[in-house]
Amino acid sequence: MRQLLPDPGDLDEPDLLARYGWPGPEWVRACMVMGLDGGIAGPDGRSRSISSPADRAVLAATRARADAVLVGAATVRAEDYAAMRARPSHAVERQAAGQRAAPVLAVVTATCRFDWAAARFTASEEPPLVLTTGAAAGPDRAAAAAAGCEVLVVGEQRVDPARAVATLRQRGLGRVTCEGGPGLLRQMLAADLVDELDLTLAPAVGGQAPAVAALAGLAAMRLAHVLEADGCLFTRYVRPGGA
Numbered sequence: 026m027r028q029l030l031p032d033p034g035d036l037d038e039p040d041l042l043a044r045y046g047w048p049g050p051e052w053v054r055a056c057m058v059m060g061l062d063g064g065i066a067g068p069d070g071r072s073r074s075i076s077s078p079a080d081r082a083v084l085a086a087t088r089a090r091a092d093a094v095l096v097g098a099a100t101v102r103a104e105d106y107a108a109m110r111a112r113p114s115h116a117v118e119r120q121a122a123g124q125r126a127a128p129v130l131a132v133v134t135a136t137c138r139f140d141w142a143a144a145r146f147t148a149s150e151e152p153p154l155v156l157t158t159g160a161a162a163g164p165d166r167a168a169a170a171a172a173g174c175e176v177l178v179v180g181e182q183r184v185d186p187a188r189a190v191a192t193l194r195q196r197g198l199g200r201v202t203c204e205g206g207p208g209l210l211r212q213m214l215a216a217d218l219v220d221e222l223d224l225t226l227a228p229a230v231g232g233q234a235p236a237v238a239a240l241a242g243l244a245a246m247r248l249a250h251v252l253e254a255d256g257c258l259f260t261r262y263v264r265p266g267g268a
């Protein structure tokens with residue numbers, strides 16, 4: 026991995042973690058990988074197939090010191106999210122900083138319908154949060170709670186993204202990595218909740234669902250860095266005035 030901007034040079038793992046530090050205790054970053062043709066998923070409907078080992082290393086760095094990973098229900102289902110656990114080296118740093126052992130998985134869902142036996146719900150280090158609606162069926166909400174998740178109603182028909190972020194902050198989960206999908210990201214941008222956009226441009230084509238619509242609400246941002254590895258460009262854009 027090497028940095029192209031601002032100061033060119035090689036990066037080791039600690040350098041990479043430093044590039045994805047958190048400017049403050051309340052900050053929302055959004056992460057997305059996009060193919061050269063703008064696709065956000067490969068032919069199998071998953072972003073992993075347009076990603077790369079370096080992209081996954083960047084994703085790990087964006088999560089390393091996050092308090093919460095905020096993600097839409099369709100992404101959790103499509104990408105088959107694993108249990109949320111911190112790498113041992115990250116866990117040590119988290120503990121020293123007074124953070125929870127691992128990021129909390131926070132899933133946005135109107136229906137509250139998942140395979141609640143999946144390890145992401147039953148075996149994550151911290152109990153996942155299910156951010157849902159008053160309209161979700163009682164038995165579905167009860168199934169989430171029975172799986173060990175904390176179920177929070179943050180809207181009647183739809184989850185209000187601003188309330189979702191405020192709810193996380195009330196729980197001390199202010200450093201939020203939003204991993205999409207595009208539907209959730211579009212809402213987060215429309216509500217002006219995104220402080221940082223970490224956009225990977227990958228040399229993949231033939232993908233699905235152009236990312237353009239997801240980014241429609243993007244406000245002006247400042248380029249903080251560009252990294253390169255595996256033929257991917259890793260850009261980090263932040264709010265003007267942000268770190």
Ligand SMILES: NC(=O)c1ccc[n+]([C@@H]2O[C@H](COP(=O)([O-])OP(=O)(O)OC[C@H]3O[C@@H](n4cnc5c(N)ncnc54)[C@H](OP(=O)(O)O)[C@@H]3O)[C@@H](O)[C@H]2O)c1
Nearest residue numbers: 057058065097098099100134135136184205206207208209
């Ligand atoms: N390239 C990338 O970086 C990247 C990143 C993430 C995902 N993806 C890809 O994107 C696709 C999925 O993205 P998507 O945009 O279709 O879906 P998404 O945003 O991940 O999830 C949509 C679902 O989330 C819930 N949801 C979203 N906003 C809500 C709100 N305000 N209130 C209540 N529920 C809400 C609903 O779940 P319920 O149906 O449960 O009600 C909705 O059906 C997959 O193919 C995935 O692989 C790509």
